[in-house]
Amino acid sequence: MVSELTVLFRRRRTWAMLLALAAVPVLIAVAVRLASSPVAPGRGPPFLDRVTQNGLFVAITAMVVCIPLFLPLTIGVVAGDTIAGEAGLGTLRYLLVAPAGRVRLLIVKYAGAAVFCLAATLTVAVSGAAIGAALFPIGPVTLLSGDMIGVGESVLRSLLIAGYVTISMLGLSAIGLFISTLTEVPVGAMAATIVVSVVAQVLDALPQLDWLHPWLFSHYWLDFADLLRQPLEWTSFGNNALLQGGYLLVFGALAYGRFVTKDILS
Amino acid sequence: MTRRLRTWLPVAVVPAVVIVGVLTVPLQAGAAVDLPDKTPAQVLAMIGDSNVTALSGTIEQTSELGLPSLPSTGSGADASASSALELLTGSHTARIYLNGPDNVRVQIMDRLAERDLVRNASDVWMYNSKDNTALHVTLPDTTGMTRPQPDGAQQTPAQLAERMLASIDPSTAVTVGKDTRVAGRTAYELRLTPRTDATLVGEVSIAVDAETGMPLRVEVQARGQSAPAFSLAFSRLSLDAPNADLFDFTPPAGAKVEEKTLPDPSVIHDSAIHDSAMRDKAMTGTKMPATAEEAKKLLEELKAEQPKNGGGMLPGVTVDGTGWASVVELPAGTVTADLLANPLLAQVTESVDGGRLLSTALVNVLVTDDGRVFAGSVPAERLQAAAVGG
CATH class of the missing domain: 2.50.20.10 (Lipoprotein localisation LolA/LolB/LppX)
Known part of the structure; x- marks a missing residue:
């Protein structure tokens, strides 16, 4: 497990992706800072107009911007690479020669992807808070309900949001893991995972398919805003965790079935 | 072959359990309730x-x-x-x-x-x-x-x-x-x-x-x-x-x-x-x-x-019919020409004989060309008939 994580986080690619994610809030903050006129409320991404008043909103705005594309993109790369990457490099055979067992390898690979989900969301949150604090005043945060909370509690809520987004990405990671066991071409698995996430979001946007919406893993992605209400709304957190758990079980089982019965040739 | 089957078994079981869980939980929530009868x-x-x-x-x-x-x-x-x-x-x-x-x-x-x-x-x-x-x-x-x-x-x-x-x-x-x-x-x-x-x-x-x-x-x-x-x-x-x-x-x-x-x-x-x-x-x-x-x-x-109440609610407003099927008529001039030309109105209404119709599942509203308004929880034909008759 530890070696898996060190391999993952020693890769230049992982660092490049985290850097790109960290750049999103920086870009937003600098753009808002340099803009001559203040942002009109209701224009641009949600919360953008709050940024000038309170730097802590940079992290939240960045989260909204990252969730639909950037986060699934990086997670698709990591999750799609898990098994197929080893197969593509020809190292999968050697991994399985060691008396570790395929199930264990699968679990370790998935755990690595999950840790990356957490690292990615924390990167966005932390770099957003840091750049916000550097460029804008920091003060009590206005919640969606219009109530204000202190800086301490707002940090707590930011961490909760990071947790929520991490959980949101677990389902996609499981799908990526499964796709990764199907092929030996890592790029194919990565692309397929990203395509799946985009397709799910497109389906989620079609009102004609609203019976399907609660079953899409991307359905609750943007509902992290429920954590910014007063009192805290836990319903979507629970629904999301349940849904992602379901995806994890189903696709974990499929990946297991596929990987255990697969003939490893490379 | 049996070994292969055995390894695939959990793969089939886990999604099945998830699906069964998904289906039964709402059923339990909607389980039959029996309360003492009341009028x-x-x-x-x-x-x-x-x-x-x-x-x-x-x-x-x-x-x-x-x-x-x-x-x-x-x-x-x-x-x-x-x-x-x-x-x-x-x-x-x-x-x-x-x-x-x-x-x-x-x-x-x-x-x-x-x-x-x-x-x-x-x-x-x-x-x-x-x-x-x-x-x-x-x-x-x-x-x-x-x-x-x-x-x-x-x-x-x-x-x-x-x-x-x-x-x-x-x-x-x-x-x-x-x-x-x-x-x-x-x-x-x-x-x-x-x-x-x-x-x-x-x-x-x-x-x-x-x-x-x-x-x-x-x-x-x-x-x-x-x-x-x-x-x-x-x-x-x-x-x-x-x-x-x-x-x-x-x-x-x-x-x-x-x-x-x-x-x-x-x-x-x-x-x-x-x-x-x-x-x-x-x-x-x-x-x-x-x-x-x-x-x-x-x-x-x-x-x-x-x-x-009959028509006594507002001057000029008449009610035709009784109960659920009644049609309310607002006199000419209620809807001005400006409003009729409003693109938003044009967007939500459709053109029918004698005016424009706003049709919903529960209520139909007919705006005639001379600015009268007929509304009611009745089919559109009934409104059109009322418009012609009145």
Whole structure:
């Protein structure tokens, strides 16, 4: 497990992706800072107009911007690479020669992807808070309900949001893991995972398919805003965790079935 | 081969378990409920007897009116008009907190935004997180005012229920449906079915909490549509008093605040008498929390009363027909040529013989070319016939 994580986080690619994610809030903050006129409320991404008043909103705005594309993109790369990457490099055979067992390898690979989900969301949150604090005043945060909370509690809520987004990405990671066991071409698995996430979001946007919406893993992605209400709304957190758990079980089982019965040739 | 089968077994079992779990959990929630039988009058009397003063809960509203969902304009002068329309279309989730008659908080939860209404005694705040604006209304002091006593004040809710049932009986069949469960609470279901086929309304059902008599769900079914045309229901409800600081609202720093004071009550008092007496009658003295439910009930009451009132509501307004199938006619000039040319109107209406038709699952509105308006819960042909006949 530890070696898996060190391999993952020693890769230049992982660092490049985290850097790109960290750049999103920086870009937003600098753009808002340099803009001559203040942002009109209701224009641009949600919360953008709050940024000038309170730097802590940079992290939240960045989260909204990252969730639909950037986060699934990086997670698709990591999750799609898990098994197929080893197969593509020809190292999968050697991994399985060691008396570790395929199930264990699968679990370790998935755990690595999950840790990356957490690292990615924390990167966005932390770099957003840091750049916000550097460029804008920091003060009590206005919640969606219009109530204000202190800086301490707002940090707590930011961490909760990071947790929520991490959980949101677990389902996609499981799908990526499964796709990764199907092929030996890592790029194919990565692309397929990203395509799946985009397709799910497109389906989620079609009102004609609203019976399907609660079953899409991307359905609750943007509902992290429920954590910014007063009192805290836990319903979507629970629904999301349940849904992602379901995806994890189903696709974990499929990946297991596929990987255990697969003939490893490379 | 058997080994292969064995390894694939968990693969089949896990998704199967997940699917079975997904299917059975809602079934359990909707498991059959058996409450002691009650007559419609008894259920109505329960509503009258209910004295819930504190609650916190979540309300889900869905409508399938067949209206095109309007583009929600971000800002601008018509925001209030379009937001009222927007509430009628689509689905919404709101949280409601109530403590006594003076402390109310309603939160309409939009995606990544929220609209709040807070009432703390005479202070009413409206806050919209999307454009970060707040509206502060100071209500006039009503403590010294005597409200007109509704005629039903001396009657018990049970008597009132009997009387109300008798008054709507010619147009509407009231029955008690199967016992249900709403927001985890057992409930009686009161069904109001129009006795005529000429209306678009198929059935109105009200779920009444078996314990407190509070309405928990209102559904309006449209004829020829399986999903309810309009539904308003608690999805979560707790009768504990909510935290007091919820009602303590101060506008956030940086928000645009608009102040408004309502005119002195004695000025508008006279016109309100009829209104409030009517409402008191409809509510039979309840202090019902959910205002939308009140409105719904008031509407039904008004609908039932319409034939009696005849055309006496407003000058120029005539009512044709009785009960559910009545058609309201507004005189020429109600809709000006400007409004007729409004692109928004053109977008939601369709062109028919003799004018433009706004068609929804429950109500049809016909605007004739000469500016008369016909509205009713009836098929469009009936409106057109009324327009030609009148």
